[in-house]
Amino acid sequence: MALTPTTILTGFLGAGKTTLLNRILREDHGLRIAVIENEFGQENIDNEILVQDTGEQIVEMNNGCVCCTVRGDLIEALTTLARKRDAGELHFDRVVIETTGLANPGPVAQTFFVDEEVNAHYMLDAVVTVVDARHAMQQLDEHEEAQRQVGFADTMLLSKTDLVNPEELDALETRLKRINPRAPIGRSDFGVVPIAEVLDIKGFNLNDKLELDPDFLAAEEHAHEHHHDHDHEHGEHCNHPSHQHAQHDHHHSHHTDDIAAFVFKSERAFDPERLDNFLGSLVQVFGPKMLRYKGVLLMHGTDRKVVFQGVHQMMGSDLGPKWGETEARGSKMVFIGKNLPKDVFIRGLEQCLV
Numbered sequence: 001m002a003l004t005p006t007t008i009l010t011g012f013l014g015a016g017k018t019t020l021l022n023r024i025l026r027e028d029h030g031l032r033i034a035v036i037e038n039e040f041g042q043e044n045i046d047n048e049i050l051v052q053d054t055g056e057q058i059v060e061m062n063n064g065c066v067c068c069t070v071r072g073d074l075i076e077a078l079t080t081l082a083r084k085r086d087a088g089e090l091h092f093d094r095v096v097i098e099t100t101g102l103a104n105p106g107p108v109a110q111t112f113f114v115d116e117e118v119n120a121h122y123m124l125d126a127v128v129t130v131v132d133a134r135h136a137m138q139q140l141d142e143h144e145e146a147q148r149q150v151g152f153a154d155t156m157l158l159s160k161t162d163l164v165n166p167e168e169l170d171a172l173e174t175r176l177k178r179i180n181p182r183a184p185i186g187r188s189d190f191g192v193v194p195i196a197e198v199l200d201i202k203g204f205n206l207n208d209k210l211e212l213d214p215d216f217l218a219a220e221e222h223a224h225e226h227h228h229d230h231d232h233e234h235g236e237h238c239n240h241p242s243h244q245h246a247q248h249d250h251h252h253s254h255h256t257d258d259i260a261a262f263v264f265k266s267e268r269a270f271d272p273e274r275l276d277n278f279l280g281s282l283v284q285v286f287g288p289k290m291l292r293y294k295g296v297l298l299m300h301g302t303d304r305k306v307v308f309q310g311v312h313q314m315m316g317s318d319l320g321p322k323w324g325e326t327e328a329r330g331s332k333m334v335f336i337g338k339n340l341p342k343d344v345f346i347r348g349l350e351q352c353l354v
């Protein structure tokens with residue numbers, strides 16, 4: 001049986017996830033979506049104390065969608081749904097999981113790679129992050145989980161844009177792109193968003209589309225040129241309060257988020273063995289800090305594109321289509337992570353070129 005595409009819907013407390021899901025559960029879109037409202041993870045303890053009934057509750061909606069509220073383990077919820085479907089008790093062809101506002105989407109995403117039964121029934125389509133336009137600046141300043149949720153996103157949806165002016169919106173979009181230049185930014189206006197921007201995004205598929213904002217690439221190159229003058233700006237994060245202040249001034253009011261992205265580009269081909277070894281050791285050392293990475297590579301010895309991507313230690317690669325006759329050949333990679341030593345990555349990758 002075909003694997004069921006699954007979307008992880010994340011976003012900070014009050015961002016507007018439920019508002020969006022309620023629309024999905026009620027609108028007449030003709031899709032049969034099973035929504036998993038998650039109350040697992042750290043809330044388990046509360047549930048054991050507060051809630052006697054630990055079973056799940058499954059409700060079928062008028063439009064054919066299924067709403068499943070779980071107070072247990074995500075793996076259990078997914079396997080229960082799959083079994084009920086196999087037994088003909090439930091019908092759905094897609095799953096959306098709403099995570100709690102404080103959740104780190106990393107472990108939820110990893111469930112799809114590590115658990116065999118989940119793996120046998122589901123494929124992760126994308127991580128969709130709802131960002132509260134009114135409160136995100138402060139949330140990103142104060143909560144690493146908010147940064148993580150942005151860092152993991154395959155696509156972002158801005159809610160509450162009605163509550164901010166265009167300048168504030170611009171500043172927020174710039175910051176979001178700095179943290180995650182890979183994910184397109186859409187809108188969720190009280191949950192109104194084209195369903196195609198939420199489902200079937202294929203953000204976790206290996207494909208050869210690596211969309212990056214050209215402005216971000218230009219800014220990155222600029223930053224690279226001036227690297228020697230402002231070494232500290234791009235280097236490790238310093239926790240000394242006065243230093244942080246100084247950093248802030250340097251940055252012309254750019255925020256120094258712990259979670260940030262950088263890009264590697266080259267027109268020279270990679271040596272497959274050297275690259276494999278280097279990436280292998282990178283994820284050994286920095287895996288826990290590497291939220292998301294993805295690239296289209298020019299590899300020595302093949303006339304096809306090599307596409308790779310990963311989450312933390314889990315990395316995969318695939319042969320893509322052939323390079324076009326007139327297409328400019330080259331590699332492009334983006335790494336999103338927490339305090340990653342950009343210099344180590346860039347210098348190491350350069351050493352893997354033939």
Ligand SMILES: Nc1nc2c(ncn2[C@@H]2O[C@H](COP(=O)(O)OP(=O)(O)OP(=O)(O)O)[C@@H](O)[C@H]2O)c(=O)[nH]1
Pocket residue numbers: 011012013014015016017018019020100101159160161162163188189190191
């Ligand atoms: N002004 C405005 N308010 C919104 C918008 N979207 C959602 N809200 C409001 O924001 C509040 C929180 O929305 P929810 O959908 O409950 O947010 P959530 O992300 O599910 O919240 P948690 O589950 O607590 O993390 C509600 O009062 C919504 O009506 C929007 O686009 N504009």
